[in-house]
Amino acid sequence: MRTYRLFLSGLGNVGRSFLAIMQSQASLLARRYGVALRLVAAADSGGAAIYATGLDPATILALKQRGQSIAALPESGIFGIAPVEVIQRIEADILLEATPVNLKTGQPGLDTVRAALRRGMHAVLANKGPLALAYTELADLSDMGEATEERGDPRDWPALRFSACVGGALPTIAIGRRDLAGATIVRVEAVLNGTTQGILRAMEQGSSYADALAEMQRRGLAETDPSLDVEGWDAASKLTILANAVLRQPTTLADVAVRGITDLTTGDLRAALDRGERIVLLCLAERRGGDFHLSVQPTSLPLIHPLARMSADEMGVVYYTDITGRQTATTLETDPTPTAAAMLRDILDIAAR
Ligand SMILES: NC(=O)C1=CN([C@@H]2O[C@H](COP(=O)(O)OP(=O)(O)OC[C@H]3O[C@@H](n4cnc5c(N)ncnc54)[C@H](OP(=O)(O)O)[C@@H]3O)[C@@H](O)[C@H]2O)C=CC1
Numbered sequence: 411m412r413t414y415r416l417f418l419s420g421l422g423n424v425g426r427s428f429l430a431i432m433q434s435q436a437s438l439l440a441r442r443y444g445v446a447l448r449l450v451a452a453a454d455s456g457g458a459a460i461y462a463t464g465l466d467p468a469t470i471l472a473l474k475q476r477g478q479s480i481a482a483l484p485e486s487g488i489f490g491i492a493p494v495e496v497i498q499r500i501e502a503d504i505l506l507e508a509t510p511v512n513l514k515t516g517q518p519g520l521d522t523v524r525a526a527l528r529r530g531m532h533a534v535l536a537n538k539g540p541l542a543l544a545y546t547e548l549a550d551l552s553d554m555g556e557a558t559e560e561r562g563d564p565r566d567w568p569a570l571r572f573s574a575c576v577g578g579a580l581p582t583i584a585i586g587r588r589d590l591a592g593a594t595i596v597r598v599e600a601v602l603n604g605t606t607q608g609i610l611r612a613m614e615q616g617s618s619y620a621d622a623l624a625e626m627q628r629r630g631l632a633e634t635d636p637s638l639d640v641e642g643w644d645a646a647s648k649l650t651i652l653a654n655a656v657l658r659q660p661t662t663l664a665d666v667a668v669r670g671i672t673d674l675t676t677g678d679l680r681a682a683l684d685r686g687e688r689i690v691l692l693c694l695a696e697r698r699g700g701d702f703h704l705s706v707q708p709t710s711l712p713l714i715h716p717l718a719r720m721s722a723d724e725m726g727v728v729y730y731t732d733i734t735g736r737q738t739a740t741t742l743e744t745d746p747t748p749t750a751a752a753m754l755r756d757i758l759d760i761a762a763r
């Protein structure tokens with residue numbers, strides 16, 4: 411049995427779902443993969459708890475349910491300590507980053523991920539902010555960087571995994587990097603923001619924009635700051651990560667043309683349906699000359715398009731390639747559990763290295 415020591419930074423919708431999965435999947439992980447997970451540290455906005463022999467996920471879930479900070483845990487809790495300081499104090503194998511997105515500074519996630527990789531810890535992210543702002547820097551600290559004479563073999567570097575960042579459990583990155591091996595991707599179309607997909611489909615059915623957004627927040631799918639969803643920045647972050655990791659085009663958020671859904675009306679959505687079309691918030695990577703032009707904007711697609719057929723709870727990606735044809739994947743997710751499951755699959759990917 412191989413034990414992986416984890417530091418979970420962020421105990422909100424995703425972090426708590428991960429704790430629940432740690433409990434529900436423990437025996438399967440042991441039986442099928444010979445893997446045990448031990449939580450040696452966890453952090454939230456109030457501080458952290460550090461306990462080398464392992465924190466109990468159920469105790470933390472109960473504490474968060476009561477609205478308390480992890481720092482309130484007797485013996486192991488420390489008020490006011492930042493995740494980046496925790497990294498320096500612990501011996502852990504894998505950082506799990508699930509704090510809120512900040513697209514101005516990337517913090518606190520960016521410094522935490524940097525510090526973890528520099529200490530030789532693997533990093534698994536659900537938070538897109540650090541990658542949307544600093545993909546190349548983080549890749550170069552990890553096995554996602556290019557092989558050069560100076561860096562040597564990337565496999566000798568700590569792993570950086572982020573499958574949860576690009577559409578919950580939708581295997582966007584794995585398909586693009588692994589399953590399309592040997593092919594050239596010529597175009598990517600995707601719906602990668604579940605909150606706006608839910609809002610647009612609910613508005614088609616007569617719900618108000620405000621009610622539809624409130625429902626996505628209640629389910630824990632909207633960002634901590636939901637303007638990132640409705641103004642298109644969450645989708646743009648995901649497209650930025652895809653462009654770097656799959657299309658291998660060095661990209662930052664500034665390279666994406668972004669328009670959100672805030673000026674769409676029920677009338678617009680219903681008029682599209684009357685024309686035999688459906689409006690989605692489309693992420694598009696379109697090859698123009700040698701480069702991909704990247705955009706996020708409300709787009710009318712014919713109803714037979716795979717992304718127009720999706721329900722309110724679905725996200726999807728369509729890869730157009732030269733030799734592997736057109737590959738489409740969709741995911742149906744009603745809460746953050748599949749995102750936490752994507753973090754678990756990244757851990758297992760690291761375990762299989
Ligand atoms: N929700 C989803 O379905 C998905 C979310 N993601 C990404 O996962 C991340 C987390 O999302 P979600 O769980 O919904 O967000 P929440 O707002 O529910 O939770 C955020 C967590 O981070 C903690 N936190 C906030 N600031 C700090 C800080 N400075 N230091 C340490 N901890 C801090 C919060 O602490 P406290 O508990 O004290 O408030 C909370 O525990 C985001 O980056 C999001 O983009 C990715 C895919 C899907």
Ligand SMILES: N[C@@H](CC=O)C(=O)O
Nearest residue numbers: 603604605631632633
């Ligand atoms: N707010 C995001 C959560 C996952 O990244 C979304 O709605 O898709």
